[in-house]
Amino acid sequence: MNVIRLRTPLFVALGASIVLSSCATFSNAAARVDGQTLSKSDLDALVGAYTASAGTAETAGPQDAELVRNLVTTWVTTEVITELIARSGGSVTDEDLTAASDKLDAAAGFASAGDEVRDLFIRNEAASRRLAALLAPDASELEASYEAGSAESGVVCVRAILVDTKDAIDAVALRLVAGESFADVATDASIDPSSADGGALLGDGDNACIEYASVVDSVAPEFVSALDATPIGSPSATFEIPSVGWAILLPRPFSEVSDDVAELLGGQIASEAIATALADAHVWIDATIGQWNTSLAAVEKLG
Numbered sequence: 001m002n003v004i005r006l007r008t009p010l011f012v013a014l015g016a017s018i019v020l021s022s023c024a025t026f027s028n029a030a031a032r033v034d035g036q037t038l039s040k041s042d043l044d045a046l047v048g049a050y051t052a053s054a055g056t057a058e059t060a061g062p063q064d065a066e067l068v069r070n071l072v073t074t075w076v077t078t079e080v081i082t083e084l085i086a087r088s089g090g091s092v093t094d095e096d097l098t099a100a101s102d103k104l105d106a107a108a109g110f111a112s113a114g115d116e117v118r119d120l121f122i123r124n125e126a127a128s129r130r131l132a133a134l135l136a137p138d139a140s141e142l143e144a145s146y147e148a149g150s151a152e153s154g155v156v157c158v159r160a161i162l163v164d165t166k167d168a169i170d171a172v173a174l175r176l177v178a179g180e181s182f183a184d185v186a187t188d189a190s191i192d193p194s195s196a197d198g199g200a201l202l203g204d205g206d207n208a209c210i211e212y213a214s215v216v217d218s219v220a221p222e223f224v225s226a227l228d229a230t231p232i233g234s235p236s237a238t239f240e241i242p243s244v245g246w247a248i249l250l251p252r253p254f255s256e257v258s259d260d261v262a263e264l265l266g267g268q269i270a271s272e273a274i275a276t277a278l279a280d281a282h283v284w285i286d287a288t289i290g291q292w293n294t295s296l297a298a299v300e301k302l303g
Contacts, residue, residue, distance in 0.1 A: 031072050031299075032284040036079045038072065040286075042116075046071050049114025069290050069299040074124055077297070080277050081127040088134045092126050100125035103205055128270065129263075135273060136266030139258065146254045146261050147232050150212045155264055157209040157257040158227065159183060159199035160249040162192040162241075169238045169246035176235055182250045191245065200252075208252065208260040211268070220244065227251065 030043040047068060085091060100122045105111040110118070136142070145153040159182050163169050168189070175185050186199025194201055203210040216224050220241045226249055230236040233253040240246050254261065278297040285292050285299055293300045 029284075030286050030289060031076060033076045033079050033281050034083060038075050043068070043071065045116045046075075046120060049116040049118075053109070053113045053117065065290075065301065069301065071120070072285065072289060073298045074120060076281070076283055076292075076299070077274070077278065078120065078124040078127055080281050081124070081131055081274055084273055084277055085127060085131050085134065088131070090130060090134045092123070092130045096126040096130045097122060100129060128267070128274075131273065132263060132266035132270040134266075135269040136262045137269075139262075142258065142261055142265065143254050145265075149228065149232065150215075150251065151228055153261075153265075154212045154268070155209050155261055156201070156212050156215045156227065157252045157260060158201055158249050159186055159252060160192065160194065160201060160223075160247055161186045161190040161199050162245050162247045163189060164191065164245050166238075166240070166246055169248060172248060173235075173238055176248075182235065199250075203260075203264065207264055208257045209264045211264065223247065223249070 028040055029037050030040050031038040050067065050071070082092070101118075104118075104121055104125055110121070113121075137145070146155060146157075150156045150158075161169075161172050161182070163172060172185055172189050175189075176182060183198030183200070186195050189195075190199055192199070200208060201210060201215075202208060203214075215227070222239050222241050226236045226239050226247070230249065230251055232251045234250070236249045238246060238248045275297065279294055283292040283294075287302060290299045290301045292298075
C-alpha cells in the first residue's frame with residue numbers, strides 16, 4: 001500500500017466553475033476528527049485559495065462539491081497521520097516540510113497554489129514522510145530483508161541495460177567484466193529511457209526502489225525471472241525479452257539504496273497504519289458536504 005497522496009491532481013482535472021459558499025451553506029464546523037475541527041471559514045479559505053489559483057471567479061453559485069469533499073478528505077487524513085506521529089513520539093520537522101514542498105512544487109501548478117492549499121497538502125506529504133521514517137525497520141533489519149532478494153523484501157532497486165541484439169548484449173557483458181561501471185555502460189549503450197539515469201528504474205518521487213508487486217505486474221516475465229535469480233550486487237546473466245531486445249540487470253547494493261529502501265518499506269508500513277487509524281477514527285462531516293465512508297477512508301456524497 002502506498003502512502004496517502006493527493007486525492008485529486010491539483011489544477012488538472014477540475015475545470016468546472018468553483019465558487020465560495022454563502023455563510024448559510026455550512027454549519028460552523030465543516031468536519032471533525034478525534035477532537036480536531038475544520039471550521040466552515042477555514043474550508044471556505046481552502047476553496048477560495050484553490051479558486052484563485054485556478055483562475056476561477058468567486059461569484060455566487062453552486063460549489064464544486066467534489067472539490068470540497070476531496071479537500072475535507074485530505075484534511076481528515078492529515079489530522080489522523082499527525083496524531084499517529086504524536087503517538088509514536090515524533091513530530092514533523094522543518095526538513096520534512098522542506099522536502100514535501102520541494103516534491104509537490106515539481107507538480108504542474110502546485111507552486112502557484114494559494115497559501116491555504118499549499119499548506120494543507122505540504123502538511124499531508126510531510127506528515128506521511130515523517131510517519132514512514134518513524135515506522136521503518138532499523139538499518140540492520142532493512143539490510144537483512146533486502147539482501148534476501150526482491151521477492152522476499154518486496155523491494156526492487158535495480159539497474160538494467162536493454163539493447164537490440166545478442167551481439168550488442170554480449171559486448172555489454174564484456175565491458176562489465178572488464179570493470180566498467182554498470183551505470184556508465186547503461187548510459188552509453190542502453191536503448192531504454194532509463195539510460196539517462198544510469199539504467200536505474202526509478203519509483204515514485206524518483207525513489208531508487210519500486211514495490212516488487214508493481215514490477216511483476218508491469219514488466220516482461222523474463223525480466224522477473226532474471227531478477228529473482230540474481231544475487232544483490234551482481235549482474236545477471238544476459239537474457240532475451242521476445243520482440244523487445246536483449247537485457248542484463250543489476251540489483252543495486254544496499255549501501256547504494258539504503259535510504260530509498262527505508263523510505264519505501266517505511267511507507268508501506270505507514271500506509272497500513274494510516275488505513276487502520278482512518279477505519280478507527282471518529283469522523284463527523286457536515287451533511288451539506290457529504291458523509292464519511294469508512295471503507296473508502298474518504299468523504300462521499302450523501303445517498
